[in-house]
Amino acid sequence: MHFFATVMVALGSIFSAIWIVVANSWMHTPAGFEVQGGRAVITDFWAMVFNPSSMDRLGHVVLGAFIQGAFFVMSIAAYYVLRGRHVEFAKRSFAIALVFGAVCCVLIGASGHSQGRWSRNISRRHWRRWRAISSRGRLP
Numbered sequence: 001m002h003f004f005a006t007v008m009v010a011l012g013s014i015f016s017a018i019w020i021v022v023a024n025s026w027m028h029t030p031a032g033f034e035v036q037g038g039r040a041v042i043t044d045f046w047a048m049v050f051n052p053s054s055m056d057r058l059g060h061v062v063l064g065a066f067i068q069g070a071f072f073v074m075s076i077a078a079y080y081v082l083r084g085r086h087v088e089f090a091k092r093s094f095a096i097a098l099v100f101g102a103v104c105c106v107l108i109g110a111s112g113h114s115q116g117r118w119s120r121n122i123s124r125r126h127w128r129r130w131r132a133i134s135s136r137g138r139l140p
Contacts, residue, residue, distance in 0.1 A: 014062060021061050025054035029122070052122075056115040063108040070101030 032047025033040045042048050074097045080090035 013065070017061055017065065018058060021058045022049050022051075022054050025057050026051050029053045053115075053118065056111065056118060060108060060111045060115055063104050063111055066104045067101055067108065070097045070104065073097035074101065 026048055029052045030040065030048075031051040032042060032044035034043050035041070074094050077090040077094035077097065080086050081094070
């Protein structure tokens with residue numbers, strides 16, 4: 001029952017991260033809405049959820065949380081080894097967390113690279129647009 005509770009807390013945290021990242025990404029790259037009466041009204045829920053930046057950001061955030069969890073498990077396992085308590089279990093836990101953390105570190109690098117390339121392309125478009133506004137005083 002303890003393991004089940006642990007898994008449920010982990011899943012709840014991931015689902016919470018999904019909605020936080022989706023909301024944050026929508027504020028940066030809004031999609032699936034119309035302005036009605038001065039307010040943004042969602043017209044396409046799935047376009048809002050899968051807006052241009054949400055999946056890259058979500059992967060990056062979740063991988064970062066996994067890395068933090070792996071290092072936390074390694075620190076507890078190292079403490080147990082140093083104290084001589086539950087040594088075999090602690091060594092196995094450390095090894096599993098080390099491999100998992102290393103894989104996530106490689107994946108977060110790829111995720112960050114993908115997000116950086118996307119941001120660079122968007123930034124160039126925004127820069128050209130703002131430059132046109134400042135030179136002509138209006139949108140292109």
